[in-house]
Amino acid sequence: MKRIKLAFAGREIEFIDRERALKQIFEWAEKGTWDVHVIYGPEGCGKTALLKQIKMLLEEEFNYYVIYVSPLAKDLREILIYTPTIREIVEEVVKSFPESYSKIVDVAITIASRVMRRIRKPKIAVLMDDIFQAIGLDKAEIYTKILLNLIEYPPEEYERIVVIVVSSEGVTWERIGRHRWADIFVMWNMSRDGFEELYKLLPEPKPSFEEVWRLTGGNPDVLEKLYKSNWSVEAVLSRIIREKSLYEWISTLDSYTRELLEEALEDPDAILRKLREEAARKLRDELIARNLISRMWERDEFGWIDFPPPEKDLELGIGEFYAWQTPLHREAVRRILKKF
Ligand SMILES: Nc1ncnc2c1ncn2[C@@H]1O[C@H](COP(=O)(O)OP(=O)(O)OP(=O)(O)O)[C@@H](O)[C@H]1O
Ligand SMILES: [Mg+2]
Incomplete structure (x- = not known):
C-alpha cells in the first residue's frame, strides 16, 4: 500500500507502521461503514496522519469520492479537501453557503448529498477531523445523527459509503455512546x-x-x-x-x-x-x-x-x-x- 508523506520535525517522512489500522481500514473500504465510525485518541497520537492515510487509500485503491474536512487545520487549504473529479459540485455548494468556512461541516454534508444525486451509485467517503470542537461539543450528538441520516436515508442510491470522524474530545464520547448512531473506536499512541x-x-x-x-x-x-x-x-x-x-x-x-x-x-x-x-x-x-x-x-x-x-x-x-x-x-x- 502506498503511504502518504507527512511533515514531521521539519522534514518530510513517510507514514510509519499502524499496520493493523491499515488492515481495518481496508475492510471498511471494502464493505462500507454502515454507520458513523468515531475514533477517539489522545492528543497528538496520530489521528490526523491516519485520516490522511485513509483518504489516500480510499481514493487510490478503491476509487471513492472523498470529502475531507478539518475545520481546525492551520493551513486554510486543508480545511476542505476532496477528490478533484467532484470539483464542480464542491464549488457550487461552497458558493451557495455565504459563510462556508464557519459552516464547513454542513458544506461537506451537502456536497456528499449532491454527489449522490449527480453521480450514479458512487462510492463516497466523508472524513471529518476534529469537527466537534468546531461545531461545539454540545452539537456532537446531533451532527453524528445527521451523518447517520446521510447513510440511512440518502437522497439517491450509493454503492458504498464510509463515514469517519476522529476526535480527541473525550467529553463527547459518553454523549455519542448513549445512542446507536455511531460505532466508537479508540486508537492509542504508537506501538x-x-x-x-x-x-x-x-x-x-x-x-x-x-x-x-x-x-x-x-x-x-x-x-x-x-x-x-x-x-x-x-x-x-x-x-x-x-x-x-x-x-x-x-x-x-x-x-x-x-x-x-x-x-x-x-x-x-x-x-x-x-x-x-x-x-x-x-x-x-x-x-x-x-x-x-x-x-x-x-x-x-x-x-x-x-x-x-x-x-x-x-x-x-x-x-x-x-x-x-x-x-x-x-x-x-x-x-x-x-x-x-
Ligand atoms: N504513523 C505515523 N507515521 C509518521 N509520523 C506520524 C504518524 N502519526 C503521526 N505522525 C506525526 O506525529 C505528529 C502528530 O500527529 P497528528 O497531528 O496526526 O496527531 P493528532 O492525533 O491528529 O493530534 P491532535 O490531537 O493535535 O489533532 C505529526 O507531526 C505527524 O506527522
Ligand atoms: Mg489532528
Missing part, C-alpha cells in the same frame, strides 16, 4: 516498534530510545515537541502546564480532591474505584475534558484501531480503565500538585 522507527529518523545527539519512550509513551507529537525544544523536558512540561492552565485549575481543588489526584498519578484507575463519590466523578470529568487522561476499554480486537495498549503499564500511566495521555501529561500534573 514501540513503530515509534522506534520514527525516533531513528531524528538526528543525533538525542537521548536514548528507552528514555524517549519512558517520557512520551509513544506519542509522536510529544516526540516532535521534545526534538524542537532541543530535548528539554522542562520546556515541554511548562508548555503543557500553560496550555492546560494546570496551576489555575489545581489551585481551585480542595485537599481531598488533590489527594485523589495524587493517587491517580500512581494508578489512574484509583479514580474508578471511588466513582461513587461526587468528588471522584468531578475529577474524572475534568481530567478528561482537559485531555489529560483518556477513557479506555477492554483490550479486545473490536474496539480498537490499530493495536491496543497493554492491559496495564503503570510506569507509562496506563490503567485498565483510564490512562494518562502521555507520561509527560502526568508529570506536568505532578509538578503542580507538589506546589500545594
Whole structure:
C-alpha cells in the first residue's frame, strides 16, 4: 500500500507502521461503514496522519469520492479537501453557503448529498477531523445523527459509503455512546516498534530510545515537541502546564480532591474505584475534558484501531480503565500538585 508523506520535525517522512489500522481500514473500504465510525485518541497520537492515510487509500485503491474536512487545520487549504473529479459540485455548494468556512461541516454534508444525486451509485467517503470542537461539543450528538441520516436515508442510491470522524474530545464520547448512531473506536499512541522507527529518523545527539519512550509513551507529537525544544523536558512540561492552565485549575481543588489526584498519578484507575463519590466523578470529568487522561476499554480486537495498549503499564500511566495521555501529561500534573 502506498503511504502518504507527512511533515514531521521539519522534514518530510513517510507514514510509519499502524499496520493493523491499515488492515481495518481496508475492510471498511471494502464493505462500507454502515454507520458513523468515531475514533477517539489522545492528543497528538496520530489521528490526523491516519485520516490522511485513509483518504489516500480510499481514493487510490478503491476509487471513492472523498470529502475531507478539518475545520481546525492551520493551513486554510486543508480545511476542505476532496477528490478533484467532484470539483464542480464542491464549488457550487461552497458558493451557495455565504459563510462556508464557519459552516464547513454542513458544506461537506451537502456536497456528499449532491454527489449522490449527480453521480450514479458512487462510492463516497466523508472524513471529518476534529469537527466537534468546531461545531461545539454540545452539537456532537446531533451532527453524528445527521451523518447517520446521510447513510440511512440518502437522497439517491450509493454503492458504498464510509463515514469517519476522529476526535480527541473525550467529553463527547459518553454523549455519542448513549445512542446507536455511531460505532466508537479508540486508537492509542504508537506501538514501540513503530515509534522506534520514527525516533531513528531524528538526528543525533538525542537521548536514548528507552528514555524517549519512558517520557512520551509513544506519542509522536510529544516526540516532535521534545526534538524542537532541543530535548528539554522542562520546556515541554511548562508548555503543557500553560496550555492546560494546570496551576489555575489545581489551585481551585480542595485537599481531598488533590489527594485523589495524587493517587491517580500512581494508578489512574484509583479514580474508578471511588466513582461513587461526587468528588471522584468531578475529577474524572475534568481530567478528561482537559485531555489529560483518556477513557479506555477492554483490550479486545473490536474496539480498537490499530493495536491496543497493554492491559496495564503503570510506569507509562496506563490503567485498565483510564490512562494518562502521555507520561509527560502526568508529570506536568505532578509538578503542580507538589506546589500545594
Ligand atoms: N504513523 C505515523 N507515521 C509518521 N509520523 C506520524 C504518524 N502519526 C503521526 N505522525 C506525526 O506525529 C505528529 C502528530 O500527529 P497528528 O497531528 O496526526 O496527531 P493528532 O492525533 O491528529 O493530534 P491532535 O490531537 O493535535 O489533532 C505529526 O507531526 C505527524 O506527522
Ligand atoms: Mg489532528
